[in-house]
Amino acid sequence: MANEEIRVNKTDSPTSEEVVTIRQKTKQALRRFSRKKANLIPILQKVQNHLGYLPREAMLEIAGFLGIPPVDVYSVVTFYNQFRRHPPGRHGIKVCLGTACHMKGGYITLDAWRRRLNIDVRQTTPDREFELDTVACVGCCVMAPVTVVDDKPQGKVEPTRVDGILLAFKLEKEGKKTQ
Amino acid sequence: MKIAERPAVVSAFQEVRNQALERWQALWDSGRPAILVGTATCGRAAGALEVLQALRDEVKKHNLDCPVLEVGCLGHCYAEPLVIVRKPRYPAIAYGRINPVTAGRLVRDFILGDDPCLEFVLGALETNDLVPSFADFPRAQYEKRVILKDCGLIDPEQIDHYLANGGYQALVKALQMKPEDIIEEVKRSGLRGMGGAGFTAGEKWDICRQSPGRPKYVICNGDEGDPGAFMDRAILESDPHSVLEGIIIAGYTIGARYGYIYVRAEYPLAVKRARIALRQARKLNLLGRNILGSDFSFDIKLFPGSGAFVCGEETALIASIEGEPGMPRHRPPYPAASGLFGRPTLINNVKTLASVRHIIENGAGPFASAGTEKSKGTAVFALAGKVVNTGLVEVPMGTTLRQVIFDVGSGIPKGKRFKAVQIGGPSGGCIPASALDLPIDFDSLSGVGAMMGSGGMVVLDEDDCMVEIARYFLEFTQKESCGKCTFCRLGTKQMLAILDDITKGQGKMADIALLNEIARDVKAGSLCGLGKTAPNPVLTTLRYFRDEYEAHIKEGRCPSLMCPALIAYYILPEKCERSCDACVGTCTVEAISTNKKRIKVIDQAKCVKCGTCLTACPPQYSAVVKLSPPSLVPASEK
DSSP states (O other), X not given: XXXXXXXXXXXXXXXXXXXXXXXXXXXXXXXXXXXXXXXXXXXHHHHHHHHSXXXXXXXXXXXXXXXXXXXXXXXXXXXXXXXXXXXXXXEEEEEEOSHHHHHTTHHHHHHHHHHHHTOOTTEEOTTSSEEEEEESOXXXXXXXXXXXXXXXXXXXXXXXXXXXXXXXXXXXHHHHHHO | OOOOOOHHHHHHHHHHHHHHHHHHHXXXXXXXXXXXXXXXXXXXXXXXXXXXXXXXHHHHXXXXXXOEEEEXXXXXXXXXXXXXXXXXXXXXXXXXXXXXXXXXXXXXXXXXXXXXXXXGEEEESSOOSSSOBGGGSGGGGTOOOSTTTTTTTSOTTOHHHHHHTTTTHHHHHHHTXXXXXXXXXXXXXXXXXXXTTOOBHHHHHHHHHHSXXXXXXXXXXXXXXXXXXXXXXXHHHHOHHHHHHHXXXXXXXXXXXXXXXXXXXXXXHHHHHHHHHHHHHHHTTSSBSSGGGSSOOBEEEEEEOOSXXXXXXXXXXXXXXTTSOOOOOOSSSOTTTSOGGGSOEEEEEHHHHHHHHHHHHHOHXXXXXXXXXXXXXXXXXEEEESOSSOEEEEEETTOBHHIIIIIISOOOGGGOOEEEEEESGGGSEEEEGGGTTOXXXXXXXXXXXXXXXXXXXXXXXXXXXXXXXXXXXXXXXXXXXXXXXXXXXXXXXXXXXXXXXXXXXOOOTHHHHHHHHHHHHHHHTOSSHHHHHTTHXXXXXXXXXXXXXXXXXXXXXXXXXXXXXXXXXXXXXXXXXXXXXXXXXXXXXXXEEEOTTSOXXXXXXXXXXOOHHHHHSOTXXXXXXXXXXXXXXXXXXX
């Protein structure tokens, strides 16, 4: 994960204006919560919903709000798989690596995504169009191998289908341009 | 049994129930047809939402009076998207593998016309003279739907449907019983925790009820993290109120004021439907202050998890609700004595709580009549992997593995040979064919080194490499280890490194003994179930499939032709058809070229071993083969 850190710092660190909006949006999200530590995870989920990820500034804001050391927030954010510290891509690609998907070739599908998007797991393409991630199991084992594309689980995604999905996105984008 | 008179509760409920029944009957008895579409996550992955839209469009286009409803999962996941059509004068018929086009035909030909489209029929829900019914399927001989009774038949987002099917009657009955009597009833039923550990539910309730300290909490554990298991998801998505009812009854029994439903973050639809169910129950005063006019007040909060497998462990789950990283704590004290915020807390699995209503409503007898001596009732299994009829099935405890896989699941597809069944997720083990006649209950599988666990069953056939599956599970547990215990944190890492080497053909024979040794230490040196059971997949595969480990180590060969580093794809020149280039176009990395004789050749250096060419090669040629070890590829082609 060391590589990821470097990447994030180089290209994704927010500008000073962005910091202001991050702080504002975080404050907004905090409004309906009471200052109890038990609210930490629901707060993080809410803020991530608003911002798409949990930047450093948001974590500091939350720590201040709950009156706990920032490192406590950081430890929770890094412990759970759902929390992310880098900005999301426009399209989220999550390859299911549950048992059934794995045995039916989920790892081959993941390879195909990696190759086509030219990024590794938990990374975003430089144009922020796609991000690649894995998920432990979405419980649609009978449709294996599954890839969750923009929150919609798609069944039987094999390497050729990967190309198909990417082509559909490309056409959609070009369609928008010509309109 | 002494029943405290609470007539107010009964009459308050009767009114609610009557209204629900009226609306339910209006739906069916009005003489108009109705269509049900299974839109649980498994259906959605197969395109159920598109089918739903197509049905609605078609019904609208023809101006039909025909409601199109969303229901949950019927368990026949192999046939998703699944549509049920109810039409007067016809039995209710389920159709499988419907797409938007065939959906349109169902409306035009069956609803509008009178052709029941027999070509798409999966089965009828009731016995009749027209089409075979589910009762005629071999699986019906074993299936006994208790927990899944209404799943796939009612709209999970409408409390009316649940109420009209006997919902919340158990709660009304419970509110008139003394808590001690409820505990007695649950104890007599023999209900055991269905999350995997199998602790007697009645006893847990009793301990929790008698523990001092207030407020008490009830937590429903829906953090179904085992890859390959989806029973809890299906229940929460298909019949959330049955879980709610169980939680409320448990709350009343132990004297709790608050409850939590902890649902995995990876199940957004389950979260949504549980949330809707909570809102509806509150509206009808089945939750909240003075439930149905009684003096019992109780409310439930939904807590979506954040993606950590270890949070399925009860103390880790509690830590997570408290806003901490989900690390297990030392037990005792058990949560029943000191749990959430240090208060007595009852934690039960989704299926355990969903069983409660049946025990209270019908008494312990009917529940206890199914199952084995020590494991009563039914078990829900999620059948996935290399099996024909994948899906959910509920059978009495004690049904054998062979019956579940070959009779209910209809065996292995494509005429392949059964190799093993992986049961119980990362904590379970791989059970070989020789143990197929073992009855499945809480205790029987421990003899072969596995456990029933929560009920995920992944069937493996001859193409699945057992070393690879052991490596896969270890990779999973290693990643999900919270890092608290040294043996779990470091031991799993070392085991994974060894298995990685073996699957790459770099293993040594001494590794097998070393694996056994580390496995023993990890088991002994870990606090929670994750570490204690993490070595199971390795130990069981070593025990039953040692020859596969040896083939990897000694010959650099993967007998199942699965491990990427130990196989090569090769096109047999004598079989390759000169006029065909199906593989050339589909190769995802352009590694296939045509030689002078117009025979196709794979550039081994470019090949990424995705297997697309193998699928693309027309069956009449079958020229693409996998070879292991890769050195079998003739030197001229390397």
